[in-house]
Amino acid sequence: MSNFDFDLFVIGGGSGGVRAARIAAGHGAKVALAEEYRMGGTCVIRGCVPKKLMVYASGYPEAVREAQAYGWDATIGAFDWEVFHRKLEAELDRLEGLYRKGQEGAGVTLHDCRATVAGPHEVRLADGRIVSAKHILVAVGGKPFVPEFEGCEHVLTSNDMFKFKTLPKTMLIVGGGYIACEFACILNGLGVEVSLLNRSALLRGFDAESRDVIVGQMERAGVRIRTGHVIDRVTCKGTAFSVHIAGQTEETYDAVLYATGRVPLTEGLGLEEAGVKLGQRGEVLVDEWSQTNVPSIFAVGDVTDRIQLTPVAIREGHAFADTVFGANPRKMDHDLVASAVFTQPEFGTCGVTEEEAAGTGADIYTSSFRPMKSLFAGNDEKVFLKLVVDQKTQVVTGCHIVGPDAGEMIQMVAIAMKMGATKAQFDATCAVHPTMAEELVTMRSPTRSV
Structure with a gap:
């Protein structure tokens, strides 16, 4: 019989926290989770998901202009923010409900309130109650940073x-x-x-x-x-x-x-009082197993300020749960993590930049061209692709893509890069024509070496 109220108490209901809680519960652990705002965290409620829906909404005027160039009698009226916003809120409510249902279905005890660390094995809830746990996972994420100035x-x-x-x-x-x-x-x-x-x-x-x-x-x-x-x-x-x-x-x-950036949300969380070491930006310092200097306290996601990406937090949380509760010790691999920036044009990136490769002996392959779709529509904007290749091993160590659906392309390229693909293996792959991505396997000569 355990001397603790729970085997695991998770503070934070974002991507990393809910994954860790659900997987740990699936391994048979008695789990509780506290979230002070809304289940789903930054990504679902105020980050990736609503942002991407706004990206889609903002792209329609250009899509209509392209349609006109293709012969369509297309017009677009004014944008109705109220209509979009109502539907956006409904979608976020739906997603939050799914996150909550997933936790409850796994048997996780939910506390809809703020929780802070009261000791190596204790959590203080907003109503003053103290709950004990064999392990505590901090997954509170980060917050936007605004510098101090007048106004x-x-x-x-x-x-x-x-x-x-x-x-x-x-x-x-x-x-x-x-x-x-x-x-x-x-x-x-x-x-x-x-x-x-x-x-x-x-x-x-x-x-x-x-x-x-x-x-x-x-x-x-x-x-x-x-x-x-x-x-x-x-x-x-x-x-x-x-x-x-x-x-x-x-x-x-x-x-x-x-x-102007984001900082870990550790202020007033009680971590330092419990003996947990924090970094200069307030991040929770952890080892490769996401464990702090206090053995019973772990942390995953943006609060650790390692790689601030939702899929990273999810994998860190899953690896933690498998290691501590699933008898399957494993670590999150933070090498070659691809990401996308949803600007217009879109940007997909994985691995080292040309600047990071400078002086190491690398060949730089680039391609810039007007893609078929926009060229036909009279759009002068170009797609840009770059490969960074180690001269000694010929392994592709960096890939950077600017253009439509760059995020979709970089996900596929990242698989090859994670497998250690060489430039020769890229070149040996037959192109899919006509596509933008075919340029990734048809760049024969380096533009320059660094």
Whole structure:
């Protein structure tokens, strides 16, 4: 008979937490989970899912323009945000219900409240109750970061982007990461006049040549992009916001979005008091088994600040449950994790960038062309593909794709890369014609070596 109330207590009902709870329960563990907001976490409620639906919505004006070029008598009227938003909320409610049903069906005890760590084997619920557990898993994710400045209370974050009653006519987006760029493209496609401002280059950390293609197309689509600037104050003026750019005059917008990164949501969680070590950004420090320095406390997902991607959190949670409760010790492999940025154009990436490969002895293969579909429609935008190949082993160590459905393509390429495919094996694969992806197996000569 266990001396604890539960074998596992999970704090956080996002992707990593619910997977760990369900799998652990399936292994016979007695499991509880606490979520203070909505089941599903950032991805389902205020991230990937609603964002991707907004991406789809924002692409229809361009689709109609293409249809006209193909001979269709097609027109598009005004975008009705209220209609879209009602359906979006209904879909999120449906998904949240599925997450809840999955936990309940697995036998997990749910607590719809905030929970904090009270000790190596204790969790404190919002009502003051203390629950004991042999193991505690922290899976609380992260939150948007907004720097301190005059008027910072007036700005929006990515959490607010799905709550508009009506869409603003003008918006300033501050930030240069993938979230800032995605929302700039989405809102521009929905008819909002968008300005994007950042202190440095956009999409830093991604392949530079690829990001230059994306930024160029964003500007041609109507997004006003400025770099090298900093906001020093925001003032509310009625229903509008006056933004003062350091060293420049003030500008007025209907809304200001700060997409300046995310930080782990560990503040006030009781971890340090329980002896758990945190990093400089507040991340929970864990080993390769997702275990903290306190043996009974583990952490997965964005709260560990390893790779902030939903599928990574899911795999980390699953590996934890199999290891601790399933007698099947295994670790999440964080190498060669593919990802997609849902800008317009879309960006798929896996492995090293050209900049990371510089000086290591790598061949760079590139291809840029106007795809058949948009070429016929009179669109001048190009697709861009890049392979990074290790000169010594000829293994493909990096792939970067800019163009329609790049996310779908990079998923398939990542399988080959994970298997250690060489450039010769890419070349030995017969092309599928006519497709954009066939260029991945027809680039014969390197563009340059680094």
